[in-house]
Amino acid sequence: MISHLAWLACWTSALLLVHVFVGYPVLVWLQARLRPQPVARHAILPTVSIVIAVHDGAGFIRAKLASLQALDYPAELIDIVIACDGCHDSTVTTARRSTDPRLTVLDFPNRRGKAACLNDAVALTRGEVLLFTDVRQKLSPTALTELVANLADPTVGAVGGELHMENLRTGFAQGVDFYWRYEKGIRHAESRSGSTIGVSGALYAMRRRLFQPIPPGTVLDDVLVPMRVAAQGKRVVFEPRAMAWDQPSQVPEDERRRKIRTLAGNYQLIQLAPWLLLPWRNPLWLRFVSHKLLRLCAPWLILTLTLSSGVLFTRHPMYAVAFCCLVAGALMVGLARLRPTLGRLLPLRIALAFFYLNLFAAQALLAFARNRRLHLW
Known part of the structure; x- marks a missing residue:
């Protein structure tokens, strides 16, 4: 027995x-090779609202604003909203010193979480396209142009950029980078064969009309938002030419808190959106379960x-x-x-x-x- x-x-x-x-990575790779679903990209110039939620980001905010100002996109078509979530450093002061007339800074004195800040920030925007990005990462100048080119395809509802790791000083950081490359390979195959499951919170764009307020307390907005887009019948694709750069944790102790929170967010996701477990409601059910x-x-x-x-x-x-x-x-x-x-x-x-x-x-x-x-x- x-x-x-x-x-x-x-x-x-x-x-x-x-x-x-x-098995699953090979399956989606084969689907991408045998039954590809190319995106009909071409240059378009919709109005874009850039949304950033930040907590204590004084060390990054100046460089982030410079990165946004360097975007190769008509400045008059962009507005920027930064939602400061209970910041106790100089994030708010530094952001408000900016002379960029497109910038709106929201100062929430009490911490409520990223999701609540994103909801309030989106409510103030006016763009046809929403671009979500985090404060730490610098963006390639063409990132926004490359993302919105995918939205020229009417079947595409959201598109994620590619996050690159730099300054890999330790073996652990190099191992994490190897895993991230493996993960990006799967996302690329998912995108080419239909839709990817999630996007990188560091850089993604979507059609504004598809945005639904995020439940307060949500950890993985970069999974829930694209899954809702897919549930509305639109594709979620991956654009490797839209790039953001970040630095990985060099030792496990630095990675532990962030990774545990992110992984625990997957359990929370099921609690907030149980329809994700239902094959007849979730069009990406097999991919969601497998990935x-x-x-x-x-x-x-x-x-x-x-x-x-x-x-x-x-x-x-x-x-x-x-x-x-x-x-x-x-x-x-x-x-x-x-x-x-x-x-x-x-x-x-x-x-x-x-x-x-x-x-x-x-x-x-x-x-x-x-x-x-x-x-x-």
């Missing part, structure tokens, strides 16, 4: 893990696979190989942690990043269960 349960657990966890990390939900299960699937293959170790060489590979992976993580210089080697930095991202995913479930005001960034 025990061996039968172990066999079932082993194969179920193994197949799901293969589907999540290999988002099963990723959250990965740490528990890995644990199940390790225990079950250990129980079956002597039953067949295949189980022994699986168990030894998992142990070898754990040893690589330990070596990368004990010898940071070795952590720069490709296999070790990938193993280390994979370990921490799954550790954070497991901790995210506990964070969501505790419900510690996830929406406050």
